[in-house]
Amino acid sequence: MATTAATFDQVSHANVDTRSFLRKYVFSTDHKTIGIQFLILSLFFLAVGGLLAMMMRWQLGFPGQAMPGGGVLPDTMAPGGILLPEFYNALVSMHGTFMVFFAIMPLLVGVFANFLIPLKIGAPDMAFPRLNMASFWIAVPAGLLMMAGFFVEGGAAGAGWTMYVPLSADPEYSGVSAGQTLWCMSIAVLGLSSILGSTNYITTIINLRAPGMGWFRMPLSIWALFITAILTVLAIPILSGAAIMLLFDQTLGTHFFLPAEGGQPLLWQHLFWFFGHPEVYILILPAMGMVSDVIANGSRKPIFGYHSMVFAIMAIGFLGWIVWGHHMFQSGMNPTLGMSFMISTLLIAVPSAIKTFNWLGTMWRGNIRFHVPMLHAIAFVAMFVIGGLSGVFMASTPVDIYIHDTYFIVAHIHYVLFGGSLFAIFAGIVFWYPKMFGRMMSESWGKVHFFLTFVFYNLTFFPMHQLGLGGHMRRIYDPTEYEFLQPLQGMNQFISISAFLLFATQIIFAANFILSWFRGKKVSENPWEDTGLEWTTPSPAPHGNWPTTPTVYQAPYEFSHPQEQTKDFVMQTDKLPTTSPAGGPADR
Amino acid sequence: MAEAEHKHPNYVGVWVGLAVLTLLELGVAFLSWPKMTIILILLGLAVWKALLVALYYMHLRFEPNRLRILAVAPLPLAVIMIIAVITEYVW
Amino acid sequence: MAHAHAAMRPPAQAEPGAGVYTEKLGMWVFLGSEVMFFTALIGSYIILRFAHPVAWATPGQILNVPVTAVNTFLLICSSVTMVKAFAAIQEGDQRMLRFWLAATVIIGATFVSVQVFEYLQLAREGFLPSGYVPGSHLAESAETGAAYEGGAPLPHSVGLYGSTFYTMTGFHGFHVTMGVVCLTFVTVKAFRGGYTVQDHRGVEVIGLYWHFVDLVWIILFTIVYLI
Numbered sequence: 077m078a079t080t081a082a083t084f085d086q087v088s089h090a091n092v093d094t095r096s097f098l099r100k101y102v103f104s105t106d107h108k109t110i111g112i113q114f115l116i117l118s119l120f121f122l123a124v125g126g127l128l129a130m131m132m133r134w135q136l137g138f139p140g141q142a143m144p145g146g147g148v149l150p151d152t153m154a155p156g157g158i159l160l161p162e163f164y165n166a167l168v169s170m171h172g173t174f175m176v177f178f179a180i181m182p183l184l185v186g187v188f189a190n191f192l193i194p195l196k197i198g199a200p201d202m203a204f205p206r207l208n209m210a211s212f213w214i215a216v217p218a219g220l221l222m223m224a225g226f227f228v229e230g231g232a233a234g235a236g237w238t239m240y241v242p243l244s245a246d247p248e249y250s251g252v253s254a255g256q257t258l259w260c261m262s263i264a265v266l267g268l269s270s271i272l273g274s275t276n277y278i279t280t281i282i283n284l285r286a287p288g289m290g291w292f293r294m295p296l297s298i299w300a301l302f303i304t305a306i307l308t309v310l311a312i313p314i315l316s317g318a319a320i321m322l323l324f325d326q327t328l329g330t331h332f333f334l335p336a337e338g339g340q341p342l343l344w345q346h347l348f349w350f351f352g353h354p355e356v357y358i359l360i361l362p363a364m365g366m367v368s369d370v371i372a373n374g375s376r377k378p379i380f381g382y383h384s385m386v387f388a389i390m391a392i393g394f395l396g397w398i399v400w401g402h403h404m405f406q407s408g409m410n411p412t413l414g415m416s417f418m419i420s421t422l423l424i425a426v427p428s429a430i431k432t433f434n435w436l437g438t439m440w441r442g443n444i445r446f447h448v449p450m451l452h453a454i455a456f457v458a459m460f461v462i463g464g465l466s467g468v469f470m471a472s473t474p475v476d477i478y479i480h481d482t483y484f485i486v487a488h489i490h491y492v493l494f495g496g497s498l499f500a501i502f503a504g505i506v507f508w509y510p511k512m513f514g515r516m517m518s519e520s521w522g523k524v525h526f527f528l529t530f531v532f533y534n535l536t537f538f539p540m541h542q543l544g545l546g547g548h549m550r551r552i553y554d555p556t557e558y559e560f561l562q563p564l565q566g567m568n569q570f571i572s573i574s575a576f577l578l579f580a581t582q583i584i585f586a587a588n589f590i591l592s593w594f595r596g597k598k599v600s601e602n603p604w605e606d607t608g609l610e611w612t613t614p615s616p617a618p619h620g621n622w623p624t625t626p627t628v629y630q631a632p633y634e635f636s637h638p639q640e641q642t643k644d645f646v647m648q649t650d651k652l653p654t655t656s657p658a659g660g661p662a663d664r
Numbered sequence: 665m666a667e668a669e670h671k672h673p674n675y676v677g678v679w680v681g682l683a684v685l686t687l688l689e690l691g692v693a694f695l696s697w698p699k700m701t702i703i704l705i706l707l708g709l710a711v712w713k714a715l716l717v718a719l720y721y722m723h724l725r726f727e728p729n730r731l732r733i734l735a736v737a738p739l740p741l742a743v744i745m746i747i748a749v750i751t752e753y754v755w
Numbered sequence: 756m757a758h759a760h761a762a763m764r765p766p767a768q769a770e771p772g773a774g775v776y777t778e779k780l781g782m783w784v785f786l787g788s789e790v791m792f793f794t795a796l797i798g799s800y801i802i803l804r805f806a807h808p809v810a811w812a813t814p815g816q817i818l819n820v821p822v823t824a825v826n827t828f829l830l831i832c833s834s835v836t837m838v839k840a841f842a843a844i845q846e847g848d849q850r851m852l853r854f855w856l857a858a859t860v861i862i863g864a865t866f867v868s869v870q871v872f873e874y875l876q877l878a879r880e881g882f883l884p885s886g887y888v889p890g891s892h893l894a895e896s897a898e899t900g901a902a903y904e905g906g907a908p909l910p911h912s913v914g915l916y917g918s919t920f921y922t923m924t925g926f927h928g929f930h931v932t933m934g935v936v937c938l939t940f941v942t943v944k945a946f947r948g949g950y951t952v953q954d955h956r957g958v959e960v961i962g963l964y965w966h967f968v969d970l971v972w973i974i975l976f977t978i979v980y981l982i
Contacts (some may be wrong), residue, residue: 169711203777271788279781283772290770309788310738314745317795321922329885331919334801337914338807343799397741401748410752456828672842678837683828687865690824706962710977714916721838721966728774738787742794742941746801752974753805 082179093619100532105205105478105618110212111191112512113401114182115505119589121178126579128171135159135167137572139554150207161250166233168551169223175257176359177266179388180493183501184362185270185308186215187300189277191508195617196298196611198286198626199456203279207272214269221262225255228246233259236551241333241344245325248542253326258322261482265317274312275303281305286609288628292386293648295608295632296379299386300365304358305391309352318347322649345407350399357396360460360492363500364431364542367453369633371435374450374607375442376644378633381434387432388427395424405473406480414473420615423470428464432457433474441637443644447604448522452503455530459495463488466541481551484544490537509589510603514616516594517588524586531577608643672718685713758775781822786967789930793971796926797978800919810915813907814981817882817893818920819873827976830954832930834969835860837962847899847952850946856942856958859965863935874921886914886920920979927975937961 104110133145146157153163190208195200200209225232232255235244239259245252248533279364281302285294294302322344324330331339372379379385401409401417435457444450464487469477477487502525509517546564548555555561602611607630613622626649634646639653646652687711693701719725724732773780782956804811842854875881881891888894897909910916942952942963950958 102913153870194779203781271785275781275784275788279777279786283777283780285770297872309784310741310791311790314793314795317792317799320926321796321799321918324884324918324922329883330922331914332918332922337811337912338803339915339918340803340806342752343749343802343806346745347753347795347799350745398744408749410755412755413748672845675835675838679831686824686827686831689977689981692822692826699940704978706981710813710974712869713973715965717970717973718968719836721834721969722963730773731775731780733779734773734787738794743792746798747795749798749802749804750791750805 078535088597090102095619103209103345105201105209106378107194107205107208108617110208113216114186114190115512117215117219118182118415118592121174121588123177123582123586124223124292125171125174126582130576130579131159132164132167132171132573133575134277135553136162136555137569139556141317141461142631154254159260159475162231162234162552164224165250165551166232166252166255169234169236169239170222171234173222175493176237176355177263178222180359180497180501181192181270181355182215183229184359185277185301186212186253186273186364188297188366188504188508189273189305190436191512192297193277193280193285193301195511196295196608197281197284197289198609198622198628199280199284200620200622202276204276208276210416211269212275214272215266216637218262218266219270221258221265225258225592227263228254228258231255235656238348239322239344240662241322241325241341242335244407245322245334247326257323258325259328260319262324262361263319266315267312267319270308270312272317274308276310277301277305286625286628289609289648291381293628295360295365296368296382296385297365298359299389300368303389306362307354307393309359311351311358311430314347314354315351318344318351321347328581342404342409345404345409346400349395349403353400353405354393354396356492357392359497361392362462363456363497364389366504366507367435367456367500368438368454369606370449370606371457371508372633372635373440373445373507373604374445374453375439376443376445377438378631378635380437380440382631382633385429385434388430389629391427392424395427397421399424402471402476405476406549408530418473422468424465428460430460432464445482448517448519448526449503449507449604451523451526452499452506455526456499456503459491459499459533460539463491463496466491479544481549482544483548483550486550487537487540490540494537495532502529505589507604508610509592509596510599510615511610511617512591513596514614515592515598516603517592517596521584522587525581525588528581528584529578532574532581535574536571536578539571543567543571601623601645605645606641607632607647609648610648612649671727675720678716678720679718682713685709685716764832776848776956778956778960781965782963784832786963789971792972793926796919797974799980803919804856804913807915808914812910812913812916816903816906817818817860817877817913817916818980819876820980821867822873823976823980827972828868829862829869829970830866830969833859833866834966836862837965840956841962844945844950844952844955844958849948849950851952852955852958853945856938856945860935860938860942863931863938863965864918866930867931867935870924872929880912882917884917885911886917890951899924923975923979927968927971930971934961934968938965 095104100106101109125262128488129320131143134141138160142157143154143159144157146154146159148165152160154160168265190202191197194383230247230252232252232504233239233244234250235256239256243249244256247256250256280296281294321332322331324584325332325339326332328339331337333339333341333344335341368379368385399417399421401414402421405417439454466484470479470485470488506517506522506614509515541562546561547559548564556565601614603615604611609626609628610617612626617639628648629651630646630648632639632648634648637646637652640650691707692705692709695702718735724735796921806935812818836855836858842858843849843851843855878888881888881893887897893909896903897913900908900911903909938961941957944957
């Protein structure tokens with residue numbers, strides 16, 4: 077068969093690994109290796125996105141002044157170190173593009189879906205290991221295409237990460253031609269990578285669960301990744317189609333979105349956001365799932381309301397399809413349609429709130445261990461609440477008319493994506509680092525990184541709410557040009573300095589990550605005393621994961637089980653006197 | 665995994681059905697009836713053909729319910745998107 | 756917990772999942788993504804047609820319906836040959852498997868060739884993704900506003916018509932081409948005896964893709980050529 081599902085017959089003998097260097101580390105079909113490859117790729121792009129943001133913050137905090145180190149940039153970008161407005165547009169657009177598509181999405185999905193799914197459901201690998209490898213190696217050229225935008229004439233795409241037409245479709249308006257084309261091509265290629273990957277994840281979760289791993293015994297991280305993969309497989313193709321149509325408008329003279337011969341600019345917005353809203357749930361659901369795993373572990377208690385957590389994930393995934401118009405309240409779209417979007421958007425706050433209360437309920441009267449992943453997970457809950465609350469303001473159309481395209485929106489985005497997704501990613505990296513590399517990251521430096529990040533992050537992004545309410549628009553090059561914004565300039569400077577300190581702090585994480593790879597404390601199977609299946613195999617996990625299929629007897633998160641007196645957790649593979657394999661009355 | 669069916673559907677019979685429906689479509693398309701009527705009939709015929717292919721050639725008629733739900737899952741989303749955006753122009 | 760170190764148990768049956776084998780499940784999931792991809796293209800066509808209906812000619816004015824109708828019939832035939840190939844290997848009939856697979860490849864390749872020929876024909880007459888080619892036969896007729904070939908006059912401009920026609924049928928043709936390539940691999944493997952009564956998953960899975968491509972064309976032919 078062209079792509080046979082991995083079976084234990086093929087990849088058992090977990091102790092004997094005869095693969096060559098190239099097969100083991102470069103063109104690997106092992107889901108764990110692919111996950112780590114995605115980790116390196118996306119951490120690189122996270123740094124790129126951060127660097128772009130630093131340049132933006134320089135311009136906003138100190139407009140018209142020469143940027144330190146700006147001399148290395150060519151005159152087409154920053155003559156004399158002073159950023160050009162066209163380059164600023166590219167910075168804004170590329171920061172968003174890299175962060176969303178090449179950092180957060182691959183970090184949450186490419187890394188953790190790949191690494192965790194087979195390990196946590198008891199499978200030896202993904203359903204289609206070679207397709208999985210293809211998925212990674214297709215993402216690499218997509219990233220290169222996107223980077224190439226900076227090196228072509230006209231610079232990188234500069235119409236915002238949302239690439240609204242006609243600005244993005246006509247070089248006459250933006251001054252960008254090849255860069256825009258590269259953006260479209262890169263997105264189309266990356267889309268293929270995501271679709272192939274998600275097909276793999278869905279098939280694996282449905283068909284390759286070990287005996288006893290019923291649907292309602294799956295950890296929430298896997299539930300979240302499952303729903304995320306369904307969103308991906310259905311939403312990304314819409315973006316691919318739209319990007320291709322935009323590409324054709326730019327290069328073949330078609331008229332999908334350009335108004336001259338009847339094209340519809342609003343069509344782009346509808347297509348983009350029909351994809352774009354499920355996309356933001358793709359960016360948060362895996363984070364929520366991992367946070368659930370970590371909070372249960374750190375609280376030494378089962379997740380409060382496991383079933384409602386599952387249904388909340390499903391509800392978010394489902395409702396996410398019918399709220400997209402809330403990104404378009406100001407676009408001139410049909411007002412009645414707009415009203416329906418307002419209602420559905422307000423509704424979607426409910427399942428997220430259910431999850432928040434359940435996390436709190438999990439921690440309540442728990443025996444809390446404040447290890448580094450737990451710190452990040454708790455921060456996630458708090459920051460996500462702030463981001464979610466600002467979302468309620470934006471959901472209301474009359475309010476959104478005032479705050480749309482201001483820094484209030486920027487504050488919201490960063491509270492959910494940084495305060496939410498990125499903190500969860502930090503939690504996940506630290507938590508599963510020992511399973512990936514066999515060593516622990518430094519706990520003390522992890523705590524330093526966490527506290528500094530938490531402080532500087534809030535100092536950077538909270539004031540953006542004030543800026544937005546004061547009328548500060550998004551994506552503008554020089555706020556001091558507007559008289560009504562001049563009183564806010566001090567806040568801009570404050571934000572910029574906080575941002576620089578935030579970026580500098582990440583060096584601690586990078587150093588911790590790299591040095592621990594070689595000098596971290598080596599650990600055995602289960603350093604966190606967790607209950608999941610991945611902790612029943614050595615650290616790092618071997619090729620094939622287990623010598624033979626594990627059997628699952630317990631629900632996930634069986635911490636502080638009354639029948640287990642010697643330790644405060646029961647592994648999913650442990651048998652207690654009264655349990656049966658297929659989920660009997662002993663299952664809570 | 666071979667199908668458990670001892671007799672499979674009449675593939676040639678379905679083929680004849682598809683051919684007949686195609687001829688019908690060609691016939692209806694160039695009549696001088698009201699445009700909307702023609703469109704509705706043509707869409708109905710096209711959907712009928714699509715169902716024949718999906719149910720018999722793709723064997724959905726005989727697959728477990730879970731797979732059938734999975735197969736149709738994208739359709740409501742497609743309908744929602746298209747209809748919602750059409751209201752921009754027709755309301 | 757060192758349970759794995761205990762006596763080596765034979766691999767146990769996985770939890771019941773979709774109720775079908777993994778490769779078939781994977782293909783159906785992938786086809787779900789393909790439905791959404793064509794939704795973007797076809798949906799945009801429908802939406803644009805509501806937004807700006809004057810850009811479209813009447814059925815058969817510019818596009819060649821008779822030739823395409825035959826081509827449609829051909830593609831439907833290839834679906835029959837495909838499913839007959841599958842039925843053959845279900846009975847273990849290697850000879851007919853190879854015959855029907857080869858027939859499917861040939862018909863599929865023919866379909867694509869006819870499409871390419873059609874595109875060249877349309878381009879020569881002056882109909883491109885960007886609309887009329889200035890100075891072409893179609894453009895000049897449209898400019899005069901005279902009855903075209905005895906029927907209604909041509910639309911003043913067909914930018915949207917060209918854009919949507921070429922994009923939808925072009926990507927469909929691309930998918931057919933990919934299908935023909937994969938089918939060729941499957942056919943070669945069949946000629947080498949790679950499929951058996953017990954295991955012919957590859958035949959069924961490529962069949963699903965092929966029928967899907969036919970299904971999309973059934974929709975496309977109706978709404979692009981006949982409406």
